[in-house]
Amino acid sequence: MLFFQKRTEGALPPAPTSDLEQLKARIASQELPFHAREAAKRELERLEKTDQSVAEYGVGLAYLDFLLGLPWVVATPDRLNLAEAEAVLARRHQGLGQIKDRVLEYLASRALRNVADFHVLVVDDEDIARANLEHVLRKEGYRVRGAANGLEALEEVRRWEFDLIVTDLKMDKMDGLELLAAARQVSPATRVMLVTGFATVDTAVAAMRQGAVYYLAKPVNLDELRSTVARLAGEKAAPTAFRSPVLCFSGPPGTGKTSVGQAIAEALGRKFHRISLAGLRDEAELRGHRRTYVGALPGRVLQSISRLGVRNPVFMLDEIDKIGKDFRGDPAAVFLEMLDPEQNGQFVDNYLEVPFDLSQVLFIATANDVRELSGPLLDRLEVVPFAGYSAGEKVGIAASHLLPRQLREHGLTHPYPVVTPQAIRAVVDGYTREAGVRNLDRELGRICRKLAKLRLEGTTPPGGQAVPAGGADATVVDEALIPALLGPKRFIREAAGSTPRVGVATGLVYADYGGEIIFVEAIRMKGTGQLLLTGSLGEVLRESAQTALSLVRSRAGELGLDPDLFATQDVHVHIPAGSIPKEGSSAGLTLALALISLFTDKALRPDVAMTGEITLTGYVLPVGGIREKVLAAARAGARQVILPEGNRTDALALAGTDGPELETLFVRTVFEALPLALVGD
Template sequence: MRFFSKPEDVAPVPEPTLTMQEELRIAVEKSKLPENVRHIALEELTKLDRTDSSFAEFGLGVTYVELLLSLPWNISSQDNLELEHAVTVLNQEHFGLNGVKQRILEYLASNITCHIKKSTVLVVDDEQISRDNMAYSLNKLSCEVLTASNGLEAVDILEERNVDCIVTDLKMQKMDGLELLNYVQEKWPDTKLIIVTGYATVDNAIGALKKGALHYLPKPINLEILRNAVQEILEQQKQACSVSGPILCFTGPPGTGKTSIGKSVANALSRKFIRLSLAGMRDEAELRGHRRTYVGAMAGRIISELNKCGVNNPVFMLDEIDKIGQDFRGDPASVLLEILDPEQNRHFLDYYLDTPFDLSKVMFITTANMVDNLPAPLRDRMEIIPFSCYTLNEKKQIGLDYLAPRQLRTLGYSQNEIAFTPEAMSTLISGYTRDAGLRSVNREIGNVCRKINLQILQQLKKPPITISSEDIVSLLGYERYTFEAATAQPLIGVTTGLVWSEYGGQLIYIETAKMKGSGRLIMTGSLGEVLKESAQTALSFLRSNATKFSIDENLFEQRDIHVHIPAGDISKDGASAGVTIVMALLSLLTKRPARRDVALTGEFTLSGRILPVGGLREKILAAQQAGVRVILLPERNKKEVQVMNDEVRNAAELHFVSSINEIVEHVLLPSAD
């Protein structure tokens, strides 16, 4: 007897499980990878088919194919092309920095213009029907389409109009397609050309492509193929236009908003933002990746960050580019030459990826404190946008409107419950901070808010609370900084100078002394070679003009002269202290006291000329914070100072000098003898 089971009693046949290679192959086929990348992925999967899954190479191959699939080869975010939106974002998130904002808006405006500009296509064909059909099809690309019946008409149009792409027939009277191609290549090399013809042969195609044609399409023409080819050319033209500008490099003292304004640029364009700090990076493989033959190989940071980001057109900030290291493992700055060059980064090669990745859509922004530390070829590829230090009024306004509300929000308070008076903010800034940026201001505001919060919790105070200048002193203690220059008494051989460093403007005091000796010049204070040479130049000038300044000539042979700059643990160099040194020596040798509330800056030459120097805005504001009343600047810097805003020009009494005699009148007091 035979028993038959019911259909529902039959165990279901399990579906065959796919191998890892089969799953990846299906993913590759479904993905929209570029053709060359798709070919590489399929080749790697073919190798995996012949590799045992227990081998380490199998896992490495799977990881590599998964990276190829996950990278944003063709995925871009949509840009916000409204200039008013960019203006609003920059003004909402940053106060001041008008010159920086203006330059950024100019940069964004050029990119916006490239995207919104309507492209122009010229169709050249001696057959009316063919010409009209191609023009009708190309009109669907939202571009302006012009037509011409032969090459000569096309040349006349090109003389008057800007044309992005030309679609031309090969055989025409008066001027055929190849003659037109040669003429266009010679006079308008940026205009791309597509040849269509009913006489398509291999020789003709090879000849046209060799002469510069991008495509060679036979008749009867497939209008969809033609439209796709023209669309690709126009998109490439717009992309090339938008990335042709220089890479922006934000440079200035710490805390002046370089990184945060980079985020604002990303917000203005509605792009994703990536920040990569290069400080201390020594191995170039961190940027370019390792070859897959190495154990533990991985892609470089550029490709890895783009993979995490998910789009190929973010705003990519390379922070602290001037602090890159260099040793036996390579020079990362050399890799940046390729990354930041629009002509090269279209084919950026990561060693792990081992196939070019197009970085031309990425908007790179770099930051540095001192661009002088950058290699010259790298600096040449970037446009330097300086970030100046903030004035006292700007710091006060930013503290009241931005920093204080932000600190209060972190503690759960509103401005109605705790508020700073303008006088309190001025006391905090002038008495407890000295940096060019806002980090110290933000830190001290946070200290005040936390102390107030503790007093509220201890029921010592109750909101609403208004913080006054007296409250600042009682909460933070005695003022750490005073107007030292304004209160200092005149001394013989001591002068006040202004210098500029990567941290902004600073005051220095040149101290000199003479003693019995043999005419030596002693320099101390951790000084660089340029500064030592400035001191030697100043001494030689005074020796050669001893009679003019009523200096005993025998003094130079019978005395040693010591020049010292305090803060000996800090390295100092530069030529802008030359004027300060020569006045300190002149005060010492003539026994005339020097005013401490008069600050000097300028390079001094052996012939007595005063040469211009840089960093004047930072120097003037540093002098203002120290209470300097008079600032002497080189005459040749006068035009630069005149374009600064009123607050900087009125920070102190400015005098422009061109000779040593003018300086003597302002700095040296009559001798007490």
């Protein structure tokens, strides 16, 4: 708990003239925690004994100026109107329901904790006495409930949290002292006032020893009761400091992690600050330098708080997974204290050397891959995954947010060009291949630059048309006009455009930057039964391929194959893009179907994508990253997706986000997937 000293009332002192007098006046006038005030006084006493010509004098002045400039008690009141906060989030971002719900849950918790009502429980076995006390306290504006005996009161305490219990001492079943002891065990923060007609010194001492805050004799003096309860309500301890959550937005680039942090700050009504951590290598950048060094500075966190002027901003720790590490220390280790709700209330900067409370700061970290974070640091973060956007979501984001901004930035406002949703969809499908919308934003910018040039030249795009809008002609950009503005398509829908081939299966994997499709190719040749694996495959993928081959060999009879066939042929499995390392446990089903297709000479449908790990007995196990993988299948033009039965719940949450043409199928074993993926089966 922080203790503050307030200046005394009185005549204003004369205006200070020297630096030390000004600092002394600031120390006397500012509301500071006790430890900060004592540190400032000690430093000021040292400066008064120091020659002004030495370097230490200037260092001390700078230290005191920084200490007194920190917002020790200044905080921005949170905007606790849920409807208004929800409107801000909806206006700034489309979709992202999970993230918005998490922010609104946080606001709801803050709103409930800030309720200022004072709750009183009146306990007396005399109905008239109890009713009179309830009536008096309700007239004073308190929330009052009653109980006829100690046992009934204890049940109320278990159901409600009361600020004060006013109880009679002598009651049947459970007296006031027994209720006092039991209530303190259930609700330690609840205060208890005893009222009795048999007041003695011994009972008063016993009550006070057990934790009673006041002792009243019957008949009750109502004025004394009112004043005592009013004093207790005024002394009501502030609720325990609400520990702000430490959120970590994890996902591919361009999915809106940083901008969502800004929207959260706007929704809360707090100040926002972003610190880029990419490439940070020096621990002192965060924790500060000790004042024994020349040119010592505070850490970037306290510097930012000092500039913002409030102790509860929203801090965006951007790219926390890109922090470096060398002989100067491990900067990520600083966050073990800074982000721990149990420790950051007493964060000590090396420069300040005085604890500063960071528990009210809302820290939001961003990372592309949380696997790069250490285990202890990850344990302190509440990871909120940002999945990629579906094509429909990208079209909506572009129409509502990206395109209007690009048109304004390029001066295309008198009138606005008309860009059809079909044109935006053509850009999404043919010119971008990403989980986020950053490249989509760039392509829309290219279109706007082309249109700006044509407008200045007074010409229309090749094949374009104009329609009247606001008294002027507005260019209409439709799907047919996109190639004239952006050139030929740079991406094709691989799965939809391929032909069925024997031994080639379409798989789905999760990479650092979202979901992707892969083509697993398998061929056989005369040999001695060896398995060759190429494509920069990791150890887990190699084991999955070996498991898939063993499964096919063990079920040769069911597949109509000669068991001796495997001893006379080698199998070569390749995943293209060999320069890119590949690792993971979700390609087992794809490998198994590619091998079955190879040995049975039956082609696989290229528009059926699949994911899932397999066991040696043929069961398909659930995997992660389902949303990203399904979105990747939709981008590639797949018509169906085969998923493990264990991922049915994950897939059902995506219903309707990727268009009706994408059908989701669920299997428990490899052999259930065969008729779904093989051509003609």
